[in-house]
Amino acid sequence: MAFIGAEHEFHDPQFVQEWADRFIPSPERIQLFDTIIESVANHSNTTAPIRIVELGIGPAYLAERLLAKLPNAIYQGIDFSTPMLGIAAARLTAYKSRVTYTQADLVSEAWGSKVKRPVDAIVSTWALHDLGGEVNTKKVYQDCRNLLLPGGIFLNGDFVKPEDTPHAFEPGRFLVSRHLDILREVGFNDVQCLITLEREIVNPTAAQNYACFQAII
Numbered sequence: 001m002a003f004i005g006a007e008h009e010f011h012d013p014q015f016v017q018e019w020a021d022r023f024i025p026s027p028e029r030i031q032l033f034d035t036i037i038e039s040v041a042n043h044s045n046t047t048a049p050i051r052i053v054e055l056g057i058g059p060a061y062l063a064e065r066l067l068a069k070l071p072n073a074i075y076q077g078i079d080f081s082t083p084m085l086g087i088a089a090a091r092l093t094a095y096k097s098r099v100t101y102t103q104a105d106l107v108s109e110a111w112g113s114k115v116k117r118p119v120d121a122i123v124s125t126w127a128l129h130d131l132g133g134e135v136n137t138k139k140v141y142q143d144c145r146n147l148l149l150p151g152g153i154f155l156n157g158d159f160v161k162p163e164d165t166p167h168a169f170e171p172g173r174f175l176v177s178r179h180l181d182i183l184r185e186v187g188f189n190d191v192q193c194l195i196t197l198e199r200e201i202v203n204p205t206a207a208q209n210y211a212c213f214q215a216i217i
């Protein structure tokens, strides 16, 4: 039985640059990004500004695509990594009038107070599994519920533990059904899994098995 998880050094500039180079979006990840972008667009008034927060913006691959496709998006990227925020800012130069960056640790009481309100949408990909497990994920889900305007939308595309796998997964990667339950427990409505991607239960790598959850407040 294998243990599926990843070691990260997100405060090390060399590790961060290598991570960004290694994970230039694959077609499946672009499908994840487009699922999120389409959902935000469908949920929003097409002409009014859409105030969007991204948790764990990383190298800004989602942000770049979203800002290109949604010209009325106003974006706040959150990350605790100085080198990631630097890479994000360099990638998003063309959109700098619509983007701000906030350095914050999502495993802290204070991160929510750094978010500029009001917030119409909160998005994230491949980040919240790094928070250490269900308790911290639930706290962030709860914070997001409290930050969003009534009618706001939350979209998290993250690694999960697939059903029926014989392998052990790091605690931050847990079942889709548990994510959906937690989102309902903290008060979201219309909770659903929009898509699952790169499902592999026999011989999974740490970069497979992810899903996109949508929740409305």
Ligand SMILES: C[S@@+](CC[C@H](N)C(=O)[O-])C[C@H]1O[C@@H](n2cnc3c(N)ncnc32)[C@H](O)[C@@H]1O
Pocket (backbone or CB within 6 Å): 010, 023, 055, 056, 057, 058, 059, 060, 061, 062, 078, 079, 080, 081, 084, 104, 105, 106, 107, 124, 125, 126, 127, 130, 131
């Ligand atoms: C695996 S990367 C994914 C980056 C990006 N979202 C993507 O999909 O390409 C995870 C990101 O979350 C950030 N991150 C991890 N733990 C964090 C925490 N506790 N607080 C804030 N950011 C965190 C990392 O610095 C990194 O940028």
